[in-house]
Amino acid sequence: MAIRSRRPGAKAALLPVLLTGALALAACSSGGSSTTSQSGGTAAAKTLVIDTSFDLKTADPGRTYEPTGLIIGKAAYETLLTFEGSDVTKPVPALAESFDLSGDGKTLTLKLRQGATFADGSPVTADDVVFSLDRVRDMKGTPSFLLDGVEVAKTDANTITLTSKNANPALPYILPNPALGILNSKVAKEHGATADTGDKAEQYLNSASAGSGPYTIESFNVSSQVVLKANAKYWGPAKPVYDKVVIRNVEAATQKLNISRGDSQVALNLSGDQVAGMPANLQVKKTASANVIFLLANQDPSVSKVTSNPKFAEAIRKGVDYDGLLELAGEGSVQAPGVIPSMLLGALPPEAAAKRDVEGAKAALKESGEASPTVKLEYPSELTVNGLSFQPLAERIQANLKEVGITVELTPAPVTTALDNYRNGKEELGLWYWGPDYPDPSDYLAFLPGKLVGLRAGWKAGSDKELEAAGDTTAATIGDEARKQAYVDLQTKLNASGPFIPLIQPSQNIVTAASVTGLEYHPVWTVDVADLGAK
Amino acid sequence: MSPTSVPSKDLKAGTAPRKPGRTGRAGHRSPLVRFLVRRVLTALLLAVGITLVTFVLTNLVPGDPVSANLGQQALGDPAIVAQWRAEHGLDKPLPEQYLLHLKGVVQGDLGMSQQSHRPVLDDLAEFVPATLELAGVAILISLVSGVAFGVIAALRRDRLSDHLLRVLSLIGISVPTFWLALMAFYVFFYRLQITPGSGRIDPSMSPPPHVTGLYTIDSALSGQWDVFSSAVGHLLTPALVLALYTIGLLTRFTRSAVLEVLGQDYVRAARAKGLPPRVILLRYVLRSALVPIITVAGLAFGSLLSGTVLVEAIFAWPGVGQYAYKSATTLDLPAVMGVGLVVGGVYLVINLIVDVLYGVIDPRVRLQ
Numbered sequence: 001m002a003i004r005s006r007r008p009g010a011k012a013a014l015l016p017v018l019l020t021g022a023l024a025l026a027a028c029s030s031g032g033s034s035t036t037s038q039s040g041g042t043a044a045a046k047t048l049v050i051d052t053s054f055d056l057k058t059a060d061p062g063r064t065y066e067p068t069g070l071i072i073g074k075a076a077y078e079t080l081l082t083f084e085g086s087d088v089t090k091p092v093p094a095l096a097e098s099f100d101l102s103g104d105g106k107t108l109t110l111k112l113r114q115g116a117t118f119a120d121g122s123p124v125t126a127d128d129v130v131f132s133l134d135r136v137r138d139m140k141g142t143p144s145f146l147l148d149g150v151e152v153a154k155t156d157a158n159t160i161t162l163t164s165k166n167a168n169p170a171l172p173y174i175l176p177n178p179a180l181g182i183l184n185s186k187v188a189k190e191h192g193a194t195a196d197t198g199d200k201a202e203q204y205l206n207s208a209s210a211g212s213g214p215y216t217i218e219s220f221n222v223s224s225q226v227v228l229k230a231n232a233k234y235w236g237p238a239k240p241v242y243d244k245v246v247i248r249n250v251e252a253a254t255q256k257l258n259i260s261r262g263d264s265q266v267a268l269n270l271s272g273d274q275v276a277g278m279p280a281n282l283q284v285k286k287t288a289s290a291n292v293i294f295l296l297a298n299q300d301p302s303v304s305k306v307t308s309n310p311k312f313a314e315a316i317r318k319g320v321d322y323d324g325l326l327e328l329a330g331e332g333s334v335q336a337p338g339v340i341p342s343m344l345l346g347a348l349p350p351e352a353a354a355k356r357d358v359e360g361a362k363a364a365l366k367e368s369g370e371a372s373p374t375v376k377l378e379y380p381s382e383l384t385v386n387g388l389s390f391q392p393l394a395e396r397i398q399a400n401l402k403e404v405g406i407t408v409e410l411t412p413a414p415v416t417t418a419l420d421n422y423r424n425g426k427e428e429l430g431l432w433y434w435g436p437d438y439p440d441p442s443d444y445l446a447f448l449p450g451k452l453v454g455l456r457a458g459w460k461a462g463s464d465k466e467l468e469a470a471g472d473t474t475a476a477t478i479g480d481e482a483r484k485q486a487y488v489d490l491q492t493k494l495n496a497s498g499p500f501i502p503l504i505q506p507s508q509n510i511v512t513a514a515s516v517t518g519l520e521y522h523p524v525w526t527v528d529v530a531d532l533g534a535k
Numbered sequence: 536m537s538p539t540s541v542p543s544k545d546l547k548a549g550t551a552p553r554k555p556g557r558t559g560r561a562g563h564r565s566p567l568v569r570f571l572v573r574r575v576l577t578a579l580l581l582a583v584g585i586t587l588v589t590f591v592l593t594n595l596v597p598g599d600p601v602s603a604n605l606g607q608q609a610l611g612d613p614a615i616v617a618q619w620r621a622e623h624g625l626d627k628p629l630p631e632q633y634l635l636h637l638k639g640v641v642q643g644d645l646g647m648s649q650q651s652h653r654p655v656l657d658d659l660a661e662f663v664p665a666t667l668e669l670a671g672v673a674i675l676i677s678l679v680s681g682v683a684f685g686v687i688a689a690l691r692r693d694r695l696s697d698h699l700l701r702v703l704s705l706i707g708i709s710v711p712t713f714w715l716a717l718m719a720f721y722v723f724f725y726r727l728q729i730t731p732g733s734g735r736i737d738p739s740m741s742p743p744p745h746v747t748g749l750y751t752i753d754s755a756l757s758g759q760w761d762v763f764s765s766a767v768g769h770l771l772t773p774a775l776v777l778a779l780y781t782i783g784l785l786t787r788f789t790r791s792a793v794l795e796v797l798g799q800d801y802v803r804a805a806r807a808k809g810l811p812p813r814v815i816l817l818r819y820v821l822r823s824a825l826v827p828i829i830t831v832a833g834l835a836f837g838s839l840l841s842g843t844v845l846v847e848a849i850f851a852w853p854g855v856g857q858y859a860y861k862s863a864t865t866l867d868l869p870a871v872m873g874v875g876l877v878v879g880g881v882y883l884v885i886n887l888i889v890d891v892l893y894g895v896i897d898p899r900v901r902l903q
Contacts, residue, residue: 047739051851054861057650140618142605148612197618202652222651223662223861224853225734246738250851253717254733257725263732382864416598416866423602423610452611 046243048516048532051258052268054249056222060205061181062132063141067526068226070178071247074525075228077181077211080110080129080160081172085531086287086520088439089345089480091172095124095182095212096160105167105478112158117235118184118212126154131185133162134195143179146438167476169483173440178525184210214240214530224249228529241533252387256511265513268526271387272330275509282511283519286332289386289508290341290523293393293433295320295377295501300458304428306375308458310497311368316429317354317501319361319404324396325504329388332507338491339434339444339502343523345480346441346487354495354502361404374407378421379431381412386506393503394431425458439523441487445471447500457499467493567894574890578883582876586640589875590633593868600625600649600866623649623869636872645876646869650861655873658858663877664748665735666843666854672774674836677781682828684782685789686816692794700786707783713845716776720849723772730772733851736765773850777842781835788831792824799823825896833889837882 056068064073082094093099096110116124130152137147150171151163162171174180183193187210192200204210209217214236215228225248230240250258255267256274259282275284297307297316306312322335337348365373377397379390391412398408408429412418421427434453437443446452448471450461461468470493474486494500508521517533600623601616610616620626624635624646639646645655688700723730735750736742743753743762750766796802797820805815844856855874862870 049738058652060652063652140615142615144615145612206652221661221853223857224851225738244739248734248738248851249853249857250733251848254720254849254851257720258732261725261728261732263724264738414598414864416596416600416602416864419602420597420599423599446611 046241048242048245048266048529048534049258049264050245050247050266050268050527050529051250051255051264052247053252053255054223056226056249058202058206058222059209059217059220059226060141060202061179061183061211062136062139062199063143063202064179065142068247070525071527071529072217072220072226072228073178073181074213075215075245075529076209076213076217077178077183078116078124078213079176079178079180079182081175083176083439083522083524086343086522088173088343088523091176094176095129099172101169101172101478103478105169105476106164108162108168108171109155110160110162112160114158115235116212117233118187119209119216119231119233120184120187121233122184122186124182124184124212126157126160128182128185129160130154131188131193131195132183133180135183135188135193135199136180138195139197139199143177146174146177146179167478169478170438170440170442174438176524177438181211181213184212214238215245218244238530240530242529245529259511259513262513265516266519266527266532267511269387270509270511271384272332272507272509274387275511276330278511281514283514283516285510285512285519285521286507287510287521288332288334288342288505289435289521290343290439290505291385291433291435292336292339292341292505293385293388293390293431293503294336294339295397295503296427296430296432296453296457297499297501298425298428298430298458299463299499300425300460303426303458304375306368306370306373307428307499309368309370311364312370312373313499313501315361315364315368315404315406316401317361317495318357318364319401319406320354320397320501320503321356321400322354322503323356324400325393328392328396329504329506330509332509333388334505336502336505338495339447339500340441340487340491341436341505341523344436344439344441346484346491348488348491348495352492352495356400358403365405372405372407374409375429376409376411376427377429377431378411378413378418378427380415380418383415385433386508388506390431397431422456425456427456430456436523441483442475444487444491445475447494447498453500459499464497467497570894571891574887578887581883582880583637585875585879586637586872587633589872589879590636590868593866593871594629596866598866600868623647636869640876645873648862648870648873649867650865650870655869658870659855659873659877660748662853662855662858665852666840666847666856668749668751669770669774669777669847669852669854670836670839670843672770673777673839674781674832676774676778677785677835677839678832680778681782681785682789684786685828686793686821688786688790689793689797690816697790701790704783704786707779708787709783710779712776712780712842713849715779716773716846716849719772719776731765731768733769733849735769735853736762737769740765769850773846773852777839777846780842781832781839784831784835785828789824789828792827793820796820796823822896826893829889829892829896833885836885840878840881 052068054068055066057066058064058069059072061073061077064070078095080094080096081091081099084092095113095116097113099108099110101108112126112129118124133147133152137144137150149165150168153161155161164171188201191204206220212235214231214234216231218227218229220226225246228245230243234240252269252271252274256270258264259267260279278284295316297313298304299308301308326333326335334342335353337350337353340347377394379394381391383390394410394412398410401408422430422432448454449459449463449468470490474490477483477486510519510521512519515535517535518531519527520531522528601619602610605615605619624632636646643656647653648655648658651658684700684704688697691697724732731737740762743750743757743759746753746756751763751770754763754766802815802819805819843854844860846852847854847856848860855877858870859874862874
């Protein structure tokens with residue numbers, strides 16, 4: 001039997017009601033203030049909020065290699081050379097006022113610009129440059145390969161020479177990488193920086209920057225947000241527009257709501273579907289990214305007798321419906337004619353891209369001697385590239401190849417697991433992507449036999465001597481025009497006989513508030529915060 | 536509550552009086568103290584077990600942390616790979632790695648995170664307060680609302696309010712937290728524009744000076760009332776979303792526990808003696824009903840902690856859930872171990888508190 005008294009129940013009922021009411025009131029007032037602060041007021045007008053899905057490990061330029069880290073590095077540090085806007089075909093001076101590559105491509109001479117200063121007001125010197133570049137190379141952090149075999153020397157107070165053992169025409173394209181940002185060596189050394197593996201400066205450089213860039217690091221957290229503040233002593237002609245830039249780690253779905261409501265001004269990771277219905281007051285920039293998604297067919301017969309058959313790769317190349325993949329990837333995506341993305345020197349023209357030819361694919365399969373083969377396709381299950389998941393791509397490829405007579409068993413795995421098989425060259429068929437380490441075609445020599453990606457496809461050195469020789473010649477070629485042609489020829493050969501089937505370059509969709517100006521997508525650092533202005 | 540105050544309360548509650556001989560031989564310790572010591576020792580053993588299980592499971596994952604942490608070109612350079620392995624102690628045999636980790640834990644060193652390159656303890660000190668603030672407010676809302684709703688539903692059994700609360704609690708239990716989080720964010724932030732966006736405070740504000748790491752408390756301590764208002768505003772929606780499941784759970788369990796006690800003879804006797812309904816409810820009914828409620832509250836706190844991972848992701852809440860997710864996806868062993876230890880530790884503490892509360896509320900438990 002229940003107690004039928006109203007008093008206790010009535011009081012108890014009041015409690016949650018009052019609580020909920022109080023919470024709602026507080027929420028309303030806070031929500032209101034947040035909106036106001038974003039739309040008006042002096043302080044708020046100078047704060048820029050960028051939402052992105054963090055891929056960030058450090059703010060130490062010598063160890064930075066993740067997309068979010070490169071955005072921060074680009075804002076806080078300056079490099080000897082840089083690129084203007086999104087044009088990566090022509091390096092231009094930055095901290096160096098001029099540069100000259102010797103005729104044999106082995107020596108790069110740079111003249112240091114006068115008047116450049118660090119955030120503490122001290123001048124940028126040749127000693128700072130030598131220390132910074134030596135440090136990157138010798139402390140064996142992730143980006144140290146950028147300067148592998150490069151000797152850095154100060155010729156005089158304003159001249160630095162970078163000497164390579166072999167011709168290194170890519171060096172002017174490598175130097176703009178924010179990982180090669182110049183540190184204030186005095187400050188860095190005071191906090192444990194050394195040009196060897198014993199370097200201890202990372203913790204300091206994760207809390208305060210020591211660069212000459214237009215912004216400095218106010219706070220840094222690898223999982224939640226990074227706050228940049230304007231460098232009050234910035235030496236360059238274009239002063240930073242925003243007093244404060246907050247870069248937040250936000251999931252794509254939340255990014256969309258934040259920017260639509262005005263809580264953020266830039267959203268970097270929206271997929272093609274997500275940008276489809278954006279409000280008219282927002283700017284949507286869709287650019288083909290520099291990430292090339294490709295298939296690999298393992299050439300090692302001990303891994304697969306089917307995929308190592310040269311005609312099998314041809315059957316796949318002709319069997320894939322590239323238009324269908326582009327439809328999946330959304331507007332702004334383009335087909336990749338070769339492994340080198342469209343914006344880089346030496347990229348194949350769009351008309352050189354493979355086209356679907358089901359009958360040709362069936363004929364190639366017949367020539368391979370494999371009747372109705374079954375192969376496993378491995379790919380990272382949870383990885384997305386520019387908002388595009390690998391799962392639907394793999395399913396579409398499976399359906400395409402079924403029409404040709406190839407049965408594809410999908411074998412997705414978490415990226416950390418899938419990477420192991422990929423790295424060890426154990427995948428029968430693999431679906432992966434490659435983003436440029438630096439915007440120079442020489443980065444793609446890794447796809448040749450015996451090289452990094454070639455080995456992942458079981459393509460050992462000596463497997464295709466003609467192609468390997470062409471690779472060596474191409475690597476040593478000097479001069480833009482000659483290099484362009486050499487890389488076009490090399491890719492044509494690679495497409496004809498190699499184990500790689502370049503598929504697409506998904507679109508990088510960047511949404512900005514109407515008030516934001518100057519945004520350009522960059523294949524290396526995604527966005528240059530210093531370029532962003534306000535209407 | 537001090538242990539000495541328990542016997543008189545026990546007698547008041549009409550439970551069995553303690554026999555004088557029972558405390559004598561075990562080193563002059565009261566049953567409650569012995570009970571506590573036993574529980575703490577068990578908790579310590581469990582903590583070691585947690586570190587072992589976390590370590591083994593993390594190492595069983597088929598994947599190489601090097602692949603997860605280095606860039607593609609860097610992976611091709613054996614010198615960089617070797618340097619990275621040595622830096623993170625991965626060049627040592629697994630048993631040695633575990634023993635070193637255990638030694639570190641005892642010395643208060645959880646190792647260096649491979650993703651943040653900072654001591655894991657520093658990372659946790661930064662992320663745990665954010666989650667505690669969120670989970671703490673959520674559990675507070677849950678306890679107050681869940682128990683109140685459960686009592687109301689029991690007292691008004693089979694009336695409209697009872698039916699309504701039962702339906703609401705069912706919804707709270709059934710709706711997936713991540714969906715609710717997305718919907719709450721979409722409706723209240725985007726459509727109705729009455730709640731603030733993601734994060735802990737407005738992005739144009741600076742966090743309050745660090746005292747506890749809880750923004751609401753730190754901002755109040757420093758007198759930054761605009762930051763306080765922003766922190767409370769940002770906290771409410773995710774906390775309510777997190778709380779909904781536990782509110783539903785507690786409502787249902789409180790209702791059934793109260794209904795069961797209401798049917799007991801001593802409640803009838805109390806009513807027959809003419810005691811006021813309020814006294815009967817608070818002293819006789821609620822106290823007896825508390826044991827199952829506390830059990831559920833303890834379990835609910837655990838599920839609430841696991842729920843924070845998705846809620847933190849959707850609300851961009853910089854808590855331990857986001858840290859755990861990132862650590863797991865990059866096979867950051869020290870960080871995963873650190874998070875495992877903290878979450879396991881919280882579970883152990885909650886279980887310990889629940890066990891102790893059992894003993895305090897029901898003397899039969901500590902006498903067993």
